[in-house]
């Protein structure tokens with residue numbers, strides 16, 4: 001491991017980064033790519049297998065139409081051209097989790113090519129070119145038992161689970177992204193975020209990075225301005241959005257220190273370590289010729305009917321980016337405010353709260369204020385809080401109707417978050433409500449005046465600012481359940 005000798009600012013002042021991303025996405029089809037086995041996550045090992053996905057002699061694959069349809073929809077949403085004729089290919093290599101000793105993939109004839117995805121970073125729109133989108137099958141999973149790290153080193157035994165073998169996998173490869181300078185790590189993260197949201201909108205995968213249904217390999221290289229692109233490394237299986245950004249940054253720092261010392265970068269795969277934020281060397285990278293690709297002889301070519309492709313295109317949902325632009329207009333928020341909403345993961349929550357009857361401003365106030373603070377304190381996503389958009393809309397309606405002050409509303413929200421039920425249920429259970437009965441309030445005001453004759457005298461002389469003391473006394477007497485402004489008005493009118 002080489003430690004960085006330069007600051008990040010110095011690195012980007014000396015070198016220009018070029019990044020590229022390869023993303024694997026497990027499709028959410030009911031059955032595997034080339035057989036009828038189920039694809040449920042977390043089943044007992046080796047219970048979702050058959051002769052085809054175990055690669056037994058004499059078994060023959062049949063392509064899954066739902067997977068092909070999902071891949072074409074992904075390609076269309078990424079502005080790609082869809083091939084009118086293409087083939088699967090065998091990628092030959094040995095690995096224990098791959099029972100056939102080859103993977104059915106696509107090589108020189110991918111299903112979708114030459115598209116793009118626009119991402120917004122720091123107020124700039126950056127167009128990330130898409131080289132290809134192709135369809136393949138996933139491998140099984142090897143579990144190394146007995147070691148401390150879960151890696152093969154130090155393990156006493158290794159077990160293979162073939163449940164994942166043959167699950168349809170889409171690989172999305174970007175073109176090299178150059179010219180982003182110091183934004184490169186943020187661009188990488190923004191791309192993966194946008195892609196994840198797009199795939200979720202298309203409903204083709206559950207895109208859970210932590211469960212491995214979306215996995216990213218990040219290519220990084222550095223070159224000096226005006227020189228050719230440098231040798232790239234590929235950091236494998238980066239499994240969170242934050243790690244995508246950290247992996248690019250860490251690799252930029254490492255490569256710069258190697259280059260500064262007069263060394264050269266080895267083309268290799270590297271592993272990202274979540275705990276240290278560093279990458280370490282994996283294996284030297286195979287080239288395509290090592291895989292001896294050839295067209296898969298057991299499958300007929302794929303020739304999607306252009307009319308079918310047109311139908312799929314016409315039925316594509318609104319993209320997350322177009323949706324954000326529309327909501328920004330509807331909610332009348334600035335670019336900056338919209339970015340805060342996106343960063344907080346609150347777009348859907350606010351949209352649902354507005355649909356439940358709140359104004360956009362009120363919905364935004366709760367989700368980005370009190371609730372964001374709470375989520376931050378608890379270290380969870382906003383969407384994981386025990387409060388629904390309907391609860392938030394109800395809370396605001398209670399405030400608007402004068403039944404809760406802002407302060408009381410926050411107390412009621414605490415109750416909802418603690419699992420005590422909807423805001424109105426919490427109010428009923430805790431006996432919380434604004435004291436709006438003027439008779440009761442007047443009595444409390446008169447008591448406060450009687451108990452503080454000096455203050456009352458000042459107010460009578462026109463020193464209205466002194467009313468704060470009496471307001472405090474009334475709020476205390478009503479356990480905070482009065483509206484401070486109403487109390488104040490009442491005090492002033494009693495003393496004038």
Ligand SMILES: [Zn+2]
Nearest residue numbers: 035037050053
């Ligand atoms: Zn099978």
